[in-house]
Amino acid sequence: xxxxxxxxxxxxxxxxxxxxxxxxxxxxxxxxxxxxxxxxxxxxxxxxxxxxxxxxxxxxxxxxxxxxxxxxxxxxxxxxxxxxxxxxxxxxxxxxxxxxxxxxxxxxxxxxxxxxxxxxxxxxxxxxxxxxxxxxxxxxxxxxxxxxxxxxxxxxxxxxxxxxxxxxxxxxxxxxxxxxxxxxxxxxxxxxxxxxxxxxxxxxxxxxxxxxxxxxxxxxxxxxxxxxxxxxxxxxxxxxxxxxxxxxxxxxxxxxxxxxxxxxxxxxxxxxxxxxxxxxxxxxxxxx
Amino acid sequence: xxxxxxxxxxxxxxxxxxxxxxxxxxxxxxxxxxxxxxxxxxxxxxxxxxxxxxxxxxxxxxxxxxxxxxxxxxxxxxxxxxxxxxxxxxxxxxxxxxxxxxxxxxxxxxxxxxxxxxxxxxxxxxxxxxxxxxxxxxxxxxxxxxxxxxxxxxxxxxxxxxxxxxxxxxxxxxxxxxxxxxxxxxxxxxxxxxxxxxxxxxxxxxxxxxxxxxxxxxxxxxxxxxxxxxxxxx
Numbered sequence: 001x002x003x004x005x006x007x008x009x010x011x012x013x014x015x016x017x018x019x020x021x022x023x024x025x026x027x028x029x030x031x032x033x034x035x036x037x038x039x040x041x042x043x044x045x046x047x048x049x050x051x052x053x054x055x056x057x058x059x060x061x062x063x064x065x066x067x068x069x070x071x072x073x074x075x076x077x078x079x080x081x082x083x084x085x086x087x088x089x090x091x092x093x094x095x096x097x098x099x100x101x102x103x104x105x106x107x108x109x110x111x112x113x114x115x116x117x118x119x120x121x122x123x124x125x126x127x128x129x130x131x132x133x134x135x136x137x138x139x140x141x142x143x144x145x146x147x148x149x150x151x152x153x154x155x156x157x158x159x160x161x162x163x164x165x166x167x168x169x170x171x172x173x174x175x176x177x178x179x180x181x182x183x184x185x186x187x188x189x190x191x192x193x194x195x196x197x198x199x200x201x202x203x204x205x206x207x208x209x210x211x212x213x214x215x216x217x218x219x220x221x222x223x224x225x226x227x228x229x230x231x232x233x234x235x236x237x238x239x240x241x242x243x244x245x246x247x248x249x250x251x252x253x254x255x256x257x258x259x260x261x262x263x264x265x266x267x268x269x270x271x272x273x274x275x276x277x278x279x280x281x282x283x284x285x286x287x288x
Numbered sequence: 289x290x291x292x293x294x295x296x297x298x299x300x301x302x303x304x305x306x307x308x309x310x311x312x313x314x315x316x317x318x319x320x321x322x323x324x325x326x327x328x329x330x331x332x333x334x335x336x337x338x339x340x341x342x343x344x345x346x347x348x349x350x351x352x353x354x355x356x357x358x359x360x361x362x363x364x365x366x367x368x369x370x371x372x373x374x375x376x377x378x379x380x381x382x383x384x385x386x387x388x389x390x391x392x393x394x395x396x397x398x399x400x401x402x403x404x405x406x407x408x409x410x411x412x413x414x415x416x417x418x419x420x421x422x423x424x425x426x427x428x429x430x431x432x433x434x435x436x437x438x439x440x441x442x443x444x445x446x447x448x449x450x451x452x453x454x455x456x457x458x459x460x461x462x463x464x465x466x467x468x469x470x471x472x473x474x475x476x477x478x479x480x481x482x483x484x485x486x487x488x489x490x491x492x493x494x495x496x497x498x499x500x501x502x503x504x505x506x507x508x509x510x511x512x513x514x515x516x517x518x519x520x521x522x
Contacts, residue, residue, distance in 0.1 A: 165386065165393075172376045172387045178338055179374035184362030184391040184439060 016250020041224015047206025077199025235286025
């Protein structure tokens with residue numbers, strides 16, 4: 001029994017790192033400009049489809065096309081900022097919600113129209129199979145590789161945000177944008193940068209996920225929700241918070257699936273979120 | 289060097305400044321005094337680019353600058369230390385100061401400037417690693433001014449630097465502003481603490497409900513009984 005639990009927890013942790021990376025983008029965008037991007041999960045879906053089509057032609061495995069996918073989704077983020085968000089920055093919260101919610105529906109519909117509702121997957125991924133670490137503990141190779149990539153990306157983003165001049169300026173904008181502009185920090189450029197990093201992160205997460213998970217137009221729904229819950233549990237705008245919350249959610253999801261069956265694996269996650277909202281609405285690492 | 293001509297500014301549709309004109313010469317300390325709601329902060333916000341004037345001009349060395357964005361105004365050498373300090377509370381003191389010099393990329397220049405502001409405010413050097421949000425009001429005000437100085441402005445605008453400070457800190461604050469004046473920085477000061485502001489200032493303007501009603505030397509204001517009664521309530 002305990003070995004089975006170990007297996008479940010191990011796989012949950014691996015999932016957790018993917019959640020961390022995809023939620024990281026959401027929390028950065030939210031932190032810097034107080035905009036909740038409801039289309040975040042669909043950025044992930046777009047990344048997965050792009051990785052899939054690049055594997056069809058020119059035959060690049062998702063692991064290899066990762067930089068291309070990351071850049072493409074980062075550009076999608078910039079376009080979203082420039083064409084939509086920029087115009088509602090001073091509008092009411094409701095207008096901001098409608099804009100990103102509308103984008104979510106648009107991207108999902110676009111994927112349906114272009115590629116149909118079919119489930120696709122990478123047929124012969126570069127990384128496949130699993131490692132047997134102990135007699136009863138085996139970890140899927142693509143998940144391990146994806147988790148490692150997610151860890152590296154998360155650490156890089158964290159170092160960028162806390163150690164570099166530009167990263168600190170992003171933090172300054174997220175704390176007080178008027179004071180930041182009085183210091184000579186170009187706020188608009190920082191907003192664009194936030195979208196580049198935020199969308200780039202979820203692009204990488206999508207690329208990694210496509211190596212071992214189904215690709216379909218609705219895939220963003222589950223992962224979008226999970227990213228929101230990760231951000232809310234960790235504390236809106238907090239990078240460290242997202243890290244812990246992502247791991248917790250990965251494990252809770254895996255354990256929930258094990259004890260209650262995979263149909264209910266998210267029940268525990270949402271239950272945890274509910275408890276968090278009631279007991280500690282600011283999240284684990286949130287301010288106020 | 290800084291000329292404000294007939295500035296008109298509205299605050300959320302409500303006019304706050306009706307044609308305000310002031311000028312600030314190189315090396316001067318100029319203060320704008322007046323009661324709460326007279327439009328003093330609005331004036332500084334309009335100069336710093338946080339608010340767009342609807343009419344009039346802000347001219348620096350013959351160049352019109354009121355259409356620039358806030359971060360571009362900093363590049364022109366005008367920095368505002370906002371009312372209520374507005375530090376980045378989750379960042380350390382030294383990180384706050386580094387943000388003040390955001391437009392300077394040369395590390396050596398930055399390090400020199402840091403030493404310079406620490407020599408004016410030695411108390412904050414000891415705590416440079418501490419989060420700005422955990423400091424006392426007086427210390428926060430010092431960091432806010434130091435952060436403003438990090439860009440080596442030609443004109444430093446201070447919005448109510450004594451607000452919310454303990455009396456002993458207020459004294460120290462004005463002494464430090466005097467020190468800064470002595471380094472050759474031009475200062476535009478907005479204060480409700482008239483006496484301290486006027487003693488420090490070369491010239492002063494009285495702002496009343498969005499209009500300049502009086503202009504003169506700081507001491508003259510202090511010594512004129514009518515001015516004291518009519519406008520300053522001293």
